[in-house]
Amino acid sequence: MAPSPTGALHIGNARTALYNYLLARRTGGTYVLRIEDTARDRSRPEFEQTIFEGFRWLGIEWDEGPGIGGDYGPYRQSERVDLHREWLGKLIDRGWVYRCFCTPEELADARKRAQAEKRPPKYSGKCRNLSEAETQQRLDAGETAAYRFRVEPRIVEYRDLVLGDVREDAGLWGDFVICRSNWLPVYNFAVVIDDHTMEITDAVRGADHISNTFRQIVMYDALEIPPPRFGHLPLILNRKKQKISKRDGAVSVEEYMTQGYLPEAVRNFIVLLGWNPGDEREMFSLEELVDEYSLDRVSSANPIYDIDKLDWFNGVYMRGMAVGELAGRARPFVKAAGLNIDSSGNGYFEQAVALEQERVKKLTDFGDALAFFFQEQVDPDMKFLVRKRGTAEETASALQKVLGLVREYGVDDVGVSESYLRGLASELGWKAGELFMPIRVAITGSRATPPLFETMQVLGDERVISRLNRAIALLRGVPSVAS
RNA sequence: GCCCCCAUCGUCUAGAGGCCUAGGACAGCACCCUUUCAAGGUGCAGACAGGGAUUCGAAUUCCCUUGGGGGCGCCA
DSSP, X not given: OOOOSSSSOBHHHHHHHHHHHHHHHHHTOOOBOOBOOOOTTTOOHHHHHHXXXXXXXXTOOOSBBTTTBOTTOOOBGGGGHHHHHHHHHHHHHTTOEEEEOOOHHHHHHHHHHHHHTTOOOOOOOTTTTOOHHHHHHHXXXXXXXXXXXXXXXXXXXXXXXTTEXXXXXXXXXXXXXXXXXXXXXXXXXXXXXXXXXXXXXXXXXXXXXXXXXXXXXXXXXXXXXXXXXXXXXXXXXXXTSSBOOGGGSOOBHHHHHHTTOOHHHHHHHHHTSSBOOSSSOOOOOHHHHHHHOOGGGBOSSOOBOXXXXXXXXXXXXXXXXXXXXXXXXXXXXXXXXXXXXXXXOTTHHHHHHHHHGGGOSSTTHHHHHTHHHHSSSXXXXXXXXXXXXXXXXXXXXXXXXXXXXXXXXXXXXXXXXXXXXXHHHHHHTOOHHHHHHHHHHHHHSOSXXXXXXXXXXXXXXXXXXXXXXXXXXXXXXXXXOOO
């Protein structure tokens, strides 16, 4: 895997990395991470860090690479330029390369003109046949010149690991730059040298590299070295069938982290974007993926990613998790939401999490879902506090009775609470729900909560009593008194 | 404009000539369960882009059209 540190870790790059990782693990190979930072102006070290963190979060560990080392370092392209220059020399010696004095401005102009006239924007070959003497003379005069690869007309073909046999006519290309006039190699050339010298056997990357691949093959041939196997993964598209961009919401792994997604869910979701096991299973642990994964089950059409499915995966993983584990993962998110969870008693947080476990989709949802457990008081909405089609006073007096029962029997035993509250409902001649809803709203402030008796049990006598008191006061229009 | 890749429900996909009146999952809808919300259960709806060709027979093979994506940098 060879990401460029020019931005956050994109979901598409994460998928490519995952596929590479699975492939390496499955075949007992070595997974190599190389940083492609030859664009010195766009590459930033902090992006490198985010990318590493993203990989690790997803459980993708590399065998060789920055921070780990290995026998084929260095693992940053920018640290390998001496090697690139050395191989450039071989190409020069064999007559595959010439100096080009055209300035970037000239080239951009030519390109623009070609576009306007609907001609293919191909290099004119202006400097291709400059004599050695003239080249030397202009160099001596202080002109700068890039190195261009001399493309000979031919059909380039190879067998793609996912696409099958593909071919392109190199006669259509025009000579391309492989080394800038400042002596820094261009990515496409550096990749060839790096893949070869690092003994890369399989290069699996995004389909946007297909046309690079043809050019790379031509360079391999010129150098008389064997190319690796290539595989190209269809690009992930957004709902509008465009390449995903920042405007599409969460596209970086970092965003999924902060939005409360579980790495196992994200991983499971992205692995299925273009791959399937051939049967109807769709929940996979990393280990299972390593066992099952194969490139020939990768589809060749562009998938569109649908966040709803990710939400579903996330919910499934959250529900399947042990409460203690889930509570641990939720903790930082709940704190970030401003809930004071540290001062509450032993196990209170875990109990609350347990009650909400099957009601949330993301870790961030706990902030809202758990709020009433930790607030000093809740603010019941009068509209829902009063019994349906009933009066405030009538509801207040019912809650007064509830209060009496709670004081007498407590809320510790779910079965006991249920029986005395159901008893009260029938005594009042109310349907159970008509009594339960006002209680629910009184003690939680919300209409959507976990089951009432369990909720009361976790809240405990003290909170329940105080909240009932407040609700009664509210219903009767008297200022609330702390109890 | 030129080149390359691709094309099954809204989305992810199964399907490699008869097992297909096209299967599963998400989303949607309905019902059940139920003290609310979820979760769960059951069911409904929903696709082979179009046209040719090959074949006894095509979602599956071939061609064309259309549509989508990618590339055409002294970016990666």
